[in-house]
Amino acid sequence: MNNSKAENERLFKKRIKELSKIKGWGTELISLYIPPEKNLAEVTNYLKREYSQASNIKDKITNKNVRACIKTIMQRLKTINKPPKNGLAIFCGAIPTSNSRGTEKIEIFLIEPIMPIKAFIYRCGGSFFLEPLEKMVLPKEIYGFIVIDREKAVIGLIKDVYVQLLGKYTSGAPGKHSKGGQSQQRFNRLREKIILEYFRRVGEHATSFFRGTPNLKGIIIGGPGFAKQDFLRADALPSDLENKVVGLIDIGYGGEEGVRELVSKVGEVLSGLVIVKEKKLVQDFFKKVVEEPNLVTYGFNNVFEALRREAVATLLLSENLSLHRVKLTCRTCGYIDEKILNGKEINEIVTKGVPCPKCNSPLYIEEEKDLFEELIEEAGKHNAEVFIVSAETEEGKQFASAFNGVGALLKYPLT
Numbered sequence: 563m564n565n566s567k568a569e570n571e572r573l574f575k576k577r578i579k580e581l582s583k584i585k586g587w588g589t590e591l592i593s594l595y596i597p598p599e600k601n602l603a604e605v606t607n608y609l610k611r612e613y614s615q616a617s618n619i620k621d622k623i624t625n626k627n628v629r630a631c632i633k634t635i636m637q638r639l640k641t642i643n644k645p646p647k648n649g650l651a652i653f654c655g656a657i658p659t660s661n662s663r664g665t666e667k668i669e670i671f672l673i674e675p676i677m678p679i680k681a682f683i684y685r686c687g688g689s690f691f692l693e694p695l696e697k698m699v700l701p702k703e704i705y706g707f708i709v710i711d712r713e714k715a716v717i718g719l720i721k722d723v724y725v726q727l728l729g730k731y732t733s734g735a736p737g738k739h740s741k742g743g744q745s746q747q748r749f750n751r752l753r754e755k756i757i758l759e760y761f762r763r764v765g766e767h768a769t770s771f772f773r774g775t776p777n778l779k780g781i782i783i784g785g786p787g788f789a790k791q792d793f794l795r796a797d798a799l800p801s802d803l804e805n806k807v808v809g810l811i812d813i814g815y816g817g818e819e820g821v822r823e824l825v826s827k828v829g830e831v832l833s834g835l836v837i838v839k840e841k842k843l844v845q846d847f848f849k850k851v852v853e854e855p856n857l858v859t860y861g862f863n864n865v866f867e868a869l870r871r872e873a874v875a876t877l878l879l880s881e882n883l884s885l886h887r888v889k890l891t892c893r894t895c896g897y898i899d900e901k902i903l904n905g906k907e908i909n910e911i912v913t914k915g916v917p918c919p920k921c922n923s924p925l926y927i928e929e930e931k932d933l934f935e936e937l938i939e940e941a942g943k944h945n946a947e948v949f950i951v952s953a954e955t956e957e958g959k960q961f962a963s964a965f966n967g968v969g970a971l972l973k974y975p976l977t
């Protein structure tokens with residue numbers, strides 16, 4: 563997959579995630595899906611009808627808010643000639659700004675989806691209706707895995723950067739012990755029989771899970787010793803699935819304890835997998851911070867400057883990046899200050915307050931702008947590769963907390 567396409571998709575996912583967090587009071591969030599071939603005049607007519615119907619809404623505030631939303635959408639549509647090539651999804655809602663009713667703010671979000679919108683949809687609800695967009699970003703890289711030894715097994719999926727466990731099993735086989743002689747042989751035969759049955763049982767579960775997973779790219783089997791080979795030799799998997807096995811990986815444990823190790827070693831088999839690339843990039847960044855500090859930079863201002871100077875090879879951004887450009891103003895003396903702050907620092911200002919340096923009155927946050935998109939845009943202008951670091955991995959969490967979620971690998975040292 564082309565890199566900018568992949569990044570586009572991750573950005574798209576991020577926006578869906580953000581919209582999914584928004585909750586409204588009643589049914590004051592509107593979702594509108596406009597297919598590419600749809601005539602916008604028709605959409606406006608449809609909205610006009612909805613607008614007049616909304617006057618029947620009994621709750622006064624809901625009535626007012628829904629109509630304000632519809633109006634906002636209609637105004638925005640006036641500025642558009644025709645839908646973009648994949649159509650347009652519009653989300654507009656009365657978004658609560660505090661715990662008290664009546665303080666909602668009307669906000670509108672436009673999304674050009676990564677795939678064509680198939681049907682015209684208008685919905686009002688307590689949250690935005692995102693299913694049609696979510697369907698566009700089903701994971702692309704799905705591998706099945708089985709981590710197995712003679713006692714325990716787990717079956718799961720690696721979906722892009724996520725790991726999902728589907729089931730876990732135990733053999734119930736008695737441990738090896740030696741008595742010697744006839745009874746030992748009988749004991750061994752019995753033990754092997756139990757293990758063979760367990761392999762087949764795990765195989766049957768894996769078969770039903772993996773056959774039920776569309777787009778399964780391959781299967782990885784991990785475990786200590788020869789359990790992996792014995793599992794395959796037991797014909798535990800039918801031939802269509804056996805043909806999908808792309809690697810056997812040696813790890814210390816079977817069962818859940820082995821999953822982490824499997825994922826970290828998966829790179830030996832699948833070097834193109836996103837999770838591996840992510841680990842490598844972030845680890846490379848951490849290493850350079852210590853060993854070659856002139857080849858990395860971090861902190862919003864430094865990164866922005868490096869981008870402008872065309873020095874950035876790869877921009878790393880945490881999907882949970884929480885940096886904002888904030889305008890602080892004093893309502894008494896008119897003092898204005900602009901700062902780059904993270905979510906925690908903003909919270910502190912909101913809860914504890916910060917005094918004006920000139921007159922000591924409290925400063926207010928007038929404007930707050932998320933810097934994620936600003937950074938991506940700047941990277942695009944200066945040919946830097948962007949990698950969005952998921953917040954689900956250990957490395958990703960560390961990157962987000964230690965570096966505020968923004969850093970860059972440089973092409974050359976900046977002096």
Ligand SMILES: [Zn+2]
Nearest residue numbers: 892895918921
């Ligand atoms: Zn002041």
